[in-house]
Every structure is written in C-alpha cells, then in structure tokens.
Amino acid sequence: MHPRFLLLLAVVALRGKVTAEKKLQYVTVLFRHGDRSPVKAYPADPYQEGDWPQGFGQLTQEGMRQHLELGQFLRKRYDSFLNESYVRHEISVRSTDYDRTLMSAESNLAGLYPPNGEQVFSPNIPWQPIPVHTVPQSEEKLLAFPQRDCPRYEELMNETEQTEEYVNLTNANKDIMELVRNKTGLKIMNVDAVWSVYDTLFCESRHNKSAPDWVTPSVWERLRFLKDFGFQVIFEVYKHQEKSRLQGGILLGEIVKNLSRVAESMERQHLKMMMLSAHDTTMAALQSSLNVFNGRQPPYASCLMIELYSDDSGSPSVSMFYRNDSRVAPYELQLPGCSLDCPLEEFVNITKLSISEDRQKECQLASVGSSKHVIISLVVCGCLLLGLIIILFLSIIRHREPLGSQGYRQINNRGAEET
Template sequence: MQQHYDLGTYLRQRYSGFLNDSYNRHEVYVRSTDFDRTLMSAQANLAALFPPADKEIWKPSLKWQPIPVHTTPLSQEQLLVLPYVNCPRFNELQQDTMASKEFKSLLEPYQDFIKNLSQETGYSVAALTGGKLWAVYDTLLCEDKHNFTLPNWVTPDVRTKLQKLSEFIFLSMFGLSNQVEKSKLQGGVLVKTILKNITDATTPSNLQKLIIYSAMKRFFQHDSTIGALQMALGVSDGNLPPYAACHFFELHQEENGQYSIEMFYRNDSLKEPYVLTLPGCASPCPLQKFTELVSPIIVQDWAAECGITNKNNEGVFTGLALMVGFLGLAVIIMGSFLCYFVIQKRRNYQNI
C-alpha cells in the first residue's frame, strides 16, 4: 500500500497544474478488478493523488476523502484480467508455442532444475512448465518481501533460475511465436480500448482527463496485464513488472494543433519514468501514425477470432467492451500494474 500511496504522490507532483487540486468526478474515473488487493491499491493511490483540502476536509484529524472505485464481477471481467482464458484459439496458440523448438530450447538447460523443483513443490513438470513456475516464483518473492522464512532449498541460485524461467513463461504466453495473433486476442484488446479513449479525448466536449484501471492476474503477484499490453505494443523489456509498476499514455496537442502520444514506464520509484518508443515511430508519435502502427493487433470480432460459439460468452465480452469505450478519456491500471493516460497541451497543462 505504501508503494501505491507514494505513486499517487508522484502523480500529483507530475500533473500539478493539469489535474484539479480537488477531485472532480467529471474528470477522473477509476475502475478495478474485483480483487481485494487491486481495490486497496487504487484507494491507496487516490488517497495521495487527491488529498482533501478546505471544504473537502470532513474530519480534521483524517486527511482522506472517499473517491469512487468502480468494479465488475470477475465472472464478467473481460478486459483487465489477462490472459483471457476463455479463448480457444489463444489456447491452441499456447499449445503450439509450448511444443515448439524455440520453447523447448529455452527450457533445455533447466531440465534437471525443473525436476528437482517438482520434487520440492509437489507440482508435476508439466504443470511447472505450463505456468506454475511463475506462481512458485511469485509466492516466494511475496514471502521474502514480507520477511517470512523461506524453505531451505530456496537458495539465491534457485531464485535466480526461477526468475529466469518465469520470464521465459511470460515470453511464451504472449510472444515467442505467433506474437501478432496472440496480441490480437490478448493485449491488443486493451490497446483497442485505450486507443478509443484517446481518440474520444480529442473532442472538445470530452471533460475527462484521467481513467485509472487497477488490475492484476489471479494467483500472480506480478501483473500479466502490463506484460500483455507491452508485448502487444512491442515495447516489453522481457522483465516481470515489479510491484506498483506504471505504464503511462499521454496525449499531447502540439503547437500546430495536431495530436501525438507519448508513453512512459515507471518501474523504479527512485528514478523518473523512461520513455517507451513504439516500433516504427519516434516519441512523441503522431496519433494517426500510432493508430496505423497498432492496427495489426486490433481485433474487430474477438469472439469470432477466438472461435467462441457460446453466444453468452460473446455477449458479455462485446457488451463490456462497448461500455468501457464510452468512458472517454483516461485509463489507469493499478495493482502490480498502473497505466495512466493523460491529456495535456504541449508546453503547458490546459484543457483541450
């Protein structure tokens, strides 16, 4: 919670003069996945982002004000919890990847290690290489962060190998082979929603400045949402996102009236976010060019491309996507991953 509170403090400083000092429901929208952790992360962040002042102070001894955090039941969540598991075509692509020479060659040097890990954890080798490696690494990392005593077999070498293997699993999940098609079925769905919000924000009548999404993958402390998004955009560094990592999207209006997008990634609280450059377009990237470059990962009929025949599943996904699209301006994803999209004019913070 402290990390997200600190992140909220940083955002208040970064966007001072752009965001109102006080919370304005017409400018800010916050949505979280329906996990206690992500809901709490969003609330901690907002406590620092919008501390009460003047008439907002309703209890002098408590420098906090309630700000709405919206959510949707996990059974209906089809945007923020990635990977989307109810996609038959994606599951086929995953099986193809795991059977590929590339994937097997990555795991080959670790075969003995995985067998030993199977004995220590009780997971089968197939379960570990199918994703449980990531879960084991996450669990041990979380226990270490909270000063729990780790099992004797968890040596520094074991932790290093677990991290490397977890990165392999992450890579194979969203890339390694068939990356464009995987992205269309996974991170590209989120890119499509963000891009629509960005485009909507160029209209003068749109008042929204900031949307916050607080998200994480079930059973994973590291967030797969930011991983899927960055793999889809071609800006992933291959590392697992740390706690309170943050991907920013900023829409700027240049002096000539044209719009451009800048992306930043904050994965270290001691350093300023570093610029992310969309392949094929220097930063800042003109909005039209950005739209053209991401078009290969934008799916028009997700259910059809996934091979879903159950109309109920299709209806839930399509309806939710349309509802989110009407939100308008800013998207923020929090939890292990915080994604901010903000509008501002170049050289100064003004309404567009």
C-alpha cells in the first residue's frame, strides 16, 4: 500500500478519535418563532386583522409545522445526549410572553419529545405537555430586544441617524421611501417604517394574498435591503461594541455565566439543555454581541446552538452552530479571535467586551452625570466659601478694640491700603 495513503488513513483515524474524545456537556438553543400573521397592517392595506384566522401576530399552522420539524431535527442531533423520554431535570424552556413564541416552543417540544411508554397519556394523542416558562412582557429583561429602558442606547440611536452611512443610505433611497409613504398612507416614513411595511407584505405574500401593483420586483428587493439595514442600525452600524453591551450583551452574559457554572460542576450537572423561544431581534442581538451577525434578518424557526464540550482531560470548549435553512446542515460559527472549538476560558475573555458589569450605570447619559457633578461641586464650594466668610467675620469681631485706640487705627489703615 502506498505510504501517502497510509498517512492519510492515519490522519483520518486520528481526527475521528479526537472528535470522539469530545463529550457534549450542555447546550443553549435559541430560536425564532415560526411563520406568523403580520403584526399590523398599514393604513391603505386591503388586508386587515379580520382577514387572518387568529388576528395579528399569531403563529400560523405553517409556523407550527416549522417548529415541529425543528424539534425533530434537535432530537436527531442530540439523540444520544438527551434522554429519549422527557426528563424534567434535563431541559429548561423559557419563552417571551407572546402567543407565537409560546406556541412555537410547544410545537418544537412535540417534535423533540414524542411520548412513548408511560408518557403516553392518551393513545390517540402522540403528544405530551412539557412546561414552558415565561414572564410578563413588561418584566422581560432577557429575551426581548431592543430594550428601551436605556437612555444611553436611545442617545446612540439618535447619533446613529446622524452618521454618514445612515444619512447617505437614506438619501439614496428617498424615492422608494416616498413611494412607500404615498402608497401606504403612512404619515411618517423612515427605515423603521419601511421594515414594518416589508414585514406586512412578506407575511401576506407567504399566505397567497396578492401584493399591490406598486410592489414590483425591483421595489420588493429595495424594501428587503432597507429592512435588513434596519437590523444593522439597531445593533451595529455605529458604536457596535457599546450597543452590544446595552442590548444583546444582556443575554450573552447569562449564557456565558451558565456555561461557566456548568463547566465548574460537570459531574454534578443534571441540566443538559436551555431552550429559549424568542424573536428575530433576539437572534440578531445575540449574534451581534458575538460578532457573528451576517446582517440579515433571521428567518422563521432559525436556530442558534451554543454547545459546551469537554475533552478527556476535562478542558471545556465552546462550539456554535446556526441553522437558518432546513434544507442544509447548520453553519458552524467562529467567534472572532478564537478557533471553531473555542476553549471556554478564551470564549469568556473575548466576550467580556460585549457584556456590561453595570448596565444601569452605563445606560446613564454622560451629560446628566456631568451636570450633577457640577451642581454638587458648586454647592460644596459655596458652603466652604460661606464658612470662610463667617469665620473671617467672627475673627474681626473678636479682635475689635475700642474706638480711639492706636492699635485699632493701625489695623483699619492696613485694611484700607490692601483693599
């Protein structure tokens, strides 16, 4: 046998051995909800809320099928990792408090954990209830982005709209934005409004509702481009790192904390999967904070998998995969500055730049903070000056002598000369 062929076999065998030595310990799965009805209609839209079976913003049957398929994919991918039957200690599921995300999680779990044996509670229903946790929308601080509770972020958004990139792009698309404004009946037209109109038209087109005559192929392509630019404006374009710390870094910080905690207690670890059901903006925010965002809106049922492995020596590493097309295998993502199999220590160090240690403080406006400091300084200085004046006044009174004495006249004369 040829020596080169033998060498090739040895390399292949070695690679297979290295791969086999890696052991999956924990995975975070974040996905966008499935196909839905529009969130709203524009004023001139011929299709209003009554034209959709469950109204605006609701998961469709196609969306349910998408997540059933994704759940089946996850079952195949993690079949040797997760127990075949549902075990409550192995998986925790969290969703935003929207019908479409809650129903997507439930559809996904139907594919991931089809009941068998004792878990079949009715022979006519190949499904079992699995808990999905959530918090009220007003209290959601982990999965809904962008969060509007941060004055500094709002200031960054205002500054973003003054950047050369933003101004040039909006000027170059004034004609299409004016066309959209005239045809839709919207009074205010900007990148965010174009995004909303595109979303409505997109939902309608997927459900065989005819598009208006003004939506030509060229108009459609430009709307799609502006819609994607809208995602970039929110999380990137200008001061990307700071935006990440104030937005997607919140979720990234929680994920990194969980990875580190699991790595420290692998032998005692029971939880194997954290499943998060959220939105396109959630996916974009997290990917942007990881510097792996491709600049395009994450599609329905897109899924990001962050996997924690350990080797024979116990050294933990992190691998990331993005599934945005059910027809092809997930894309492996590489954290900039690290290898595909990124050692956990390096992963933690690199992502620190995108994670705020005190977001509340970083959200404060610098000008407001500076004004407070100036006011405090003036008050302190004023108090000190008043104190000195009082001390000086009391000192003069204490040392005053009767009129007519020589000593008094001499002090008074010196005071006049100094003034």
